Amino acid sequence: MSDLKYLFIDFNAYFAGVEQNDDPAARGRPLIVVPLKSEHTMAIAASYEARQFGINRGTSVREARQLCPDVIIRHARHDRYVQVHKLLKEEVERHLPITKVYSIDEWACRLAPSEASRTSALAIGQKVQRGILENVGPSLRSSIGFAPSRLLAKLAAESHKPDGLTALESSDLPHRLEDIRLSKIPGIGPGVLKRLEKAGVTDFMGVWNLQPKQARKIWGSEQGERFWYSLHGYEVYEDDQPEKSMIGHSRVLGGEHETIGGAKVVATALLMKAASRLRHYKRFAGALTINIRMRSGRNGPGGRWGSTRRFPLSQDTYGFLKAIDNLWQSLETQLDDLRDGNGGTRFGNVSVFLHDLALAGDPKIMQGDLFAEQQVSERQQTREKLWTALDKMNADLENRMAKLGGEARTRPPSGRYVTLASQMGLDLNYLGAKIAFSRVPEESEFLF
Ligand SMILES: [Mg+2]
Structure with a gap:
């Protein structure tokens, strides 16, 4: 059954992508973005070319230079990232409305009922990705996921990086997620992870097989129950519902x-x-x-x-x-x-x-x-x-x-x-x- 309700878009190595986009000479090259002008500071973003050298977010400048002497180091320009974020939003909104902006490079959009099938959802995703590359910039790569809930759509987007386009339907669950590490799932922070462990839950199937009430108990709040529902494809936490604002x-x-x-x-x-x-x-x-x-x-x-x-x-x-x-x-x-x-x-x-x-x-x-x-x-x-x-x-x-x-x-x-x-x-x-x-x-x- 086709029950896709959300598109989740995650820009790949966003800050690095903007830097490469603004400087054509840096495109296709290893590049990191740092918050401070210091050898001791850490990368807050690494281009996919830098990642091939083992450089990631969190790698120190000194270490990055050791791994790749030619690495381009750019000081973060947050005002520019916000500017580009606005351009990207305009482009995406030409294709479908944005429901929620989670961060500068992660947003969710609700699909229309007519877009709930795998074929039509993937077609929209392709249009969005192509529109971004053609109208905003060729270095702004993104991964897009589709699913019945936003949490699942995010997991779908995360499953293929960069340039992914992945649909996760209810009928794909739980087997498609079986191998995912718990710490990779948004909503399972270090505290929850420890409590899950105490309850004997150490893998995805363990979480999947919990009852909503058990999840609530382990999380210590209704957040656990919400998590359970969104993991099972039910979006119970809509931001447009009255919420403490x-x-x-x-x-x-x-x-x-x-x-x-x-x-x-x-x-x-x-x-x-x-x-x-x-x-x-x-x-x-x-x-x-x-x-x-x-x-x-x-x-x-x-x-x-x-x-x-x-x-x-x-x-x-x-x-x-x-x-x-x-x-x-x-x-x-x-x-x-x-x-x-x-x-x-x-x-x-x-x-x-x-x-x-x-x-x-x-x-x-x-x-x-x-x-x-x-x-x-x-x-x-x-x-x-x-x-x-x-x-x-x-x-x-x-x-x-x-x-x-x-x-x-x-x-x-x-x-x-x-x-x-x-x-x-x-x-x-x-x-x-x-x-x-x-x-x-x-x-x-x-x-x-
Ligand atoms: Mg990202």
């Missing part, structure tokens, strides 16, 4: 918090709360938006203000706090435009939203790593761990308070929580009315 909090301001400084204290507290929930849901945020509404005066309404800061996907409160500082600097310069009819600048309401979310394990997060220099991303990971530890301390305290009951349960003294000095004594639960707490704000609320 932002995490945010709003507060009406009163008294000492009606000033620009007071509103910032509250915004910071709301942000810390949102960031803690972000980590709790195992999500990463790529943007922070602040919305402000000024109080109205007797002679007319106060203004509204909203602004967004974007950053590589992160869970690090410290980075988010820097974004708030930056937002407040620009708010300060625009304060005059926000005055009410009496010329007053009383702050009425503040909202803080973390959005452009990705789930832990999403390849986009890897992309974030590549784009940041390695050291920066390591520092960030350390901070993320630190904040997660602080979250746990806060949660433990909260639980202990809850057990005490009575006054202590309903009004925990926030000063005892691990928090910023500026927020000592600030009790978010009793700070004005809670609004927009559980409701997903409309996109229009972000555009004043």
